Amino acid sequence: MLKLFCTKVVQEGETGLARNEQGQHLATTELLIGNLSIALLLLDESLRVQFANPAAESFFEQSRNQLEGQELRRLFLQSSLETERLRSALEFRQSFSDSEVQVTFADGRHSLAEITVTSLEQQGSPRLLVEFKKIDNLRRISQENQQWAQQQAARDLVRGLAHEIKNPLGGLRGAAQLLEKQLKEPELQEFTRLIIEQADRLRNLVDRLLGPNKPPNFQWHNLHRVLEKIRTLLSLDEIAEVELVRDYDPSIPDLWIDDEKIQQAVLNIARNAVQVLEGKGVIRFITRIERQVTIHGKRYPLCAQIRIIDDGPGIPERLKDTLFYPMVTGKQDGTGLGLSIAQNLIDHHRGKIEVESWPGHTEFTIYLPIDKKEPA
Template sequence: MLPNSDNINLTQFLTTAVIVVDENLTIISANPAAETIIEVSINRLIGFPLPELFSSSTLHVSRLLRTLKQTGSFSDSEVQIVFPDGRHRLVDVTISHAEITGSPHLVLEIKLIDQQKRISKETQQWNQQQAAKELVRGLAHEIKNPLGGLRGAAQLLGKQLESDELKEFTEIIIEQADRLTNLVDRLLGPNKLSAFAYRNVHEVLEKVRSLLQLDNISEVVINRDYDPSIPNLWFDSDQLQQAVLNIARNAVQVLQGRGEIQFITRIERQLTIHGQRFPLCVKIQIIDNGPGIPVKLKDTLFYPMVTGKKDGTGLGLSIAQNIIDHHKGKIEVESWPGHTEFNIYLPIIENKEPA
C-alpha cells in the first residue's frame, strides 16, 4: 500500500505487477502480482534496490533515472529480464513518474507476456518453416534430376576416353555431383523408413554424451539431471539421437573448447504442440553457458543454410527440427549472453505394446 493512503489498495487485485520505487530506486511497495512474477515475497522485496533484482535486463537504469527527474511516463514492450538465479521473463513495462510525500518516485507496471508471445511466435515460425520446407523440397527435386543426368553423362564420357588425364576430369564431375546429391538428400531429411518403438529417452542422451566425449572436449563439462520417472517414449532412436547430437555439437562449437553443457529431462503437463493438446510431454533441455545466439539469427535459426559459423552448412538445426516435427514434437529456444537453452518437447503416448 502506498504511504499515507487510507484507501483500499486496488493493486492487490490486478494481474499486472505494480512496483513503486523511491528516488534511490529502492522498492517501497509491491502488489501480489509482482510477488508472483518475481517469485520473491513482498516482505523481501520491500527495501531491495531495483537494479539488483535483475542480473540482466534490456531496460536500462539510465532511463529510470531520467524519468525520476522528469514528469511523464514511458512504455517498453518485450523487455527481457534475467534474475540472479537464472530465471528469465519476457514482459511489457510502463514506467510513470509520481510525486509521493513531496519526493519523486517511479511506478512500474509489469505485464508478463511469455505465454502469449511464445504461442504467437510458435505459430508464426511453424508457418514460415512449413513454407521454407516446401520450397526446399521443390528446389531439391529440381536439382537432383539434372545432377543424375550430369553424373550419368560423365560416366559414359569417362568410358570413351583413353587418356587418364582426361578421365581425371570426369571423375571430378562425378565426385562433385555425388557431393551435391548428398547435400540435397540432407536437405530433404531422412530417406529411410523410420524404426519407431517404445524406448528410454535417457539412453539416447547417454549415447550423445559418449559421442561428444570422443570429440576431445576435456574442458567442456557435461552435466546430467534426468527425471527417472519418465516412461518410455515412442520414437526412432537413430533419428532422435541425430537431432540431439546436432544441437549438442552446436553447443560444443560455440563454447570453443571450454564451458558447461547440461542435459535435463522433465515432465510437462497440458502442453499444446502445433495446435494439438497433449496431457503429458517430456521436456529435453540442452543448455550451454556460451555467448548466446546472435540476435540477427534468432528468427531464422532453423532455416536451411542459415548459420553463424564460417565453415557451417546451416543444416544441423534444420534437420533436427524436421526430425522432431516427424515425432509430433517441437523445439523452442531461449538465449541471452551466457545462457542458451534448446527445449525439445515430445508427447508421451500411451504404450500399447504387449508387456
C-alpha cells in the same frame, strides 16, 4: 484505468476523507491491489522500492520485506530497461511504456515483460509506479506459430528446388561416365572424374536438404538410454574441458519413438553446443515431465521434456528468427543443416523444439508426447 487507480492510491494520504470512510477505502484498495496479476513496484526518487504487491513478490521471487528498500537495478542481473530512462521520467514527470523488456534475475531466471512506468507525486515528492506484465507465454505461442508457418514454407521451397537440382545432376553424372569410357588419355579422364565427384557431392547435399529418406521405425524406448548413448558419443569426441552433466527424471515412461532419429536430433544440438563452447564449459542434459503442452495447435496431456543447456556466449541476435532454416549458420565452416534436420526429425515424432538464449545461457527444449498406447 490502472494508472488512475494507483495514482489515487498513492495520493490517498492527502485526501480529506473521513477516518471511517478512508479506512474502508484503504481496505478495498489493498484487497484490489493484492489480487492484481500485474506486478507493481512503487519507486522513490532514488529508484528504491517503497511498495511491492503480491504479484511483484511472485515475479521477483522475493518477499515484500526483501524487496522494499532495494534499488531497482539490483533486482536484476541484466535488464534492457535503462536506469537513465527512469531517472529522466522522475525528473521531467514523464510516463512511458516498453512492450518487450528482457530481464535476467540474479538466480539465472530469464523473463520477457511488458513494462509501464507512470510518474506520480506523493506529498510533493516524485514517485514512479512500475508495472511488470510477463509476456513469455504469449510471445512464445505467437513466435512458435509464426516460425512454424515460415519454416514450412521454407522447407517446401527447398524440397522443390532440391528435386529440380537432382534431376539434371543425374543426367550430368551419367554423361560424364559415358564420356570417360570414350576418352583414352588419363589426363582427360581426370576431368570427367572431377565432374562425377562434384555431382556426387551436390547430390549428397541435396539428399541432406530433403531430410530422412525412410520412414521412422517407431518402437517403445527408454529415453534415458538414448541420451546416455549421446553422452558416450560426445565423450569420444575431442571435447577438451567441456563437462557433460545429466539431470534425469526417472518417472518418464518408455516413449513411442524411433531411437536413432531422436539420437540424431539431440546429437545435432549437442554438437553445436560443443563447438560454441570451444573446448571449455558445461552442457546439461535435463529431462522432465511437462503437463498440458500445446504443439502446433494440438494439446497433449503429458509430454517428455528434454533440455540441452550450455553456458556459451548465446545465439547471435541476427540468427534467432531463422535458426532452423536450412543453410543458415553462424559458423564459417558450417552447412546450416544440423538444426534443420533436428527439427524435421522431431516433427516426425509430433514434437517441437523451443529455444531461449542470452549471453551465458542457451537452452534448447524438445517436447515429445507421452503415449499410453501406440498412437493411430
